[in-house]
Amino acid sequence: MPEINEISKIRRKVLTELAQMTFEGRLHSDVENILHTVVTEEGPRYRCCVHKERAVLQDRVKSALSQPMDISMTEAAAAALAGVVSDSPIIQVLPVACDQCPLDRFIVTDACRNCLAHSCIASCPKKAISVVANRSFIDKTKCVECGLCKRSCPYGAIIEISRPCERACELGAIAADKARKAVIDYSLCVHCGACKMACPFGAISDRSMIVQVIQQIKAGRRVYALLAPAFIGQFGIQVRPGQVLASLKKVGFHDTLEVSVGADAVAVEEAREFIERNREPKGQVMTTSCCPAFVGMVEKHLPTMKDNISSLVSPMVAAAMDVKKNDPEGIVVFIGPCIAKKSEAQRYPGIVDFVLTFEELATLIVGAGVNVTEMDAGSFASAGSKDGNIFARAGGVLQAVQNVLSQLAPDVELQAERCEGLGNCKKCLQEIEAGKRNTNLFEGMACTGGCVGGPGVLTDSRITTKLVENFAGASLEKSAVANPKSEELIKLGLHRPHEQHKDSPAD
């Protein structure tokens, strides 16, 4: 997570105000106040005028309420309060906010010397380049953005510019339409959130279910918080895990459970599946399945490798199944660093009811008037083992599965490899499929650094990685195999149901 910028601040202000109004029971009547508290007459101003800024803000509010863009803010507030979640995609381009980046892909810079060779003019297959005002000029009406001129210029005077969202998406799922507005191709998008983090106008947003969650709490339902292992340090480096749990209790969550317990069970069962798949001497590669954006990438971009993904549900789903077994009426809210989990949860209706990011949770806590740093830490020991807790950082899943393998099948032949970033994962898997790599166990993580580097975090991933490592090292349960909870969860049946395993309607 880079420095907190204005986009993050606006998003967090909106979410905090929505949460506060919901807790205080005045969201429906007061929602339009946000237009005046978040965007003030005095500025600062990022758009042409205060009206545009408020129009953009309306989109942000509707996205934060998980409502469609074509209804009024008051209608959106009423729908969210009633628990309605629109079936719009998890990540979308906010129509007014997209600044239609007026980027011409190829630009002639001041470095052009109007040389005699004019290799740019010679190179252009569309005759789009001429000399104007002693410099090469690209006629945009003729240019087809082939890039030959850029390559031909001996001075490197023609540069290529790309839109930040397009550059961020390693799967080519976002592009500008004819009106230069960014459009997401949902047949390619896996909801990783990279474009959201990249857009300098904050025009791409994931929808939030923060109001719907608060309503469940206020209705007196037993709402369970499932905390992803990356929660360590999210609320400040000095904050103790016990303080986070105490805060969740205070805002009204019935109970908090650690997803690292689900991770323990997944590590054990995934190791067993690996052993099973490698009974034959020439075994097949098996990939991890806990990162939903990685799984989505394989399904949408490398469909021939779909069966190589381990058949395990993610730790989130495993932990949620455990809650529902003990309390079928309970409401499960997964809280993690991830946007793609929101999409994954749609595949498990009635198991994972809601997904919040750490950022959204923090705004909910602040909206409830609770300050994590002022809570008592109490005594806290992780219910997950070291193996389950290191799932939060890149390489952790692989390490956990390897630890289990060393206990269950020390002789199994293991060629492990891992990648961070969807582009890297894709490339590496393609090489494995082509037989260029001798890998049989592969960990794929969409985010750099693993989950701690996700788009919904509050703390720099390098710091969180260290904190996760310390926290995991202090786990009382020393391994996933030794954790008695692992077998208990495995009995629930942790393999992905194939009939449910279709793309969500939003895709």
Added chain:
Amino acid sequence: MLIVEICMGTCCHLMGAQDLLDVLDALPADQRRLIEFKGVTCFKNCGKGPSVKINGNFLANATPELLFEVLQTNLQ
């Protein structure tokens, strides 16, 4: 000695209090020595965060750039 109190409460944390701490850590050693840092849980000024107090003077909506400037002025 310059007493710098930074609010580490959840509201200020959301608005980037951690980035302010990084400003202190990035100061040259001879300047850092002149600063006594205190973490505070809340200044009761939520909504205008991140909040900082420098020798008792309140700084609301602090940004790393702003804090750096104020520190330099005070250290002169």
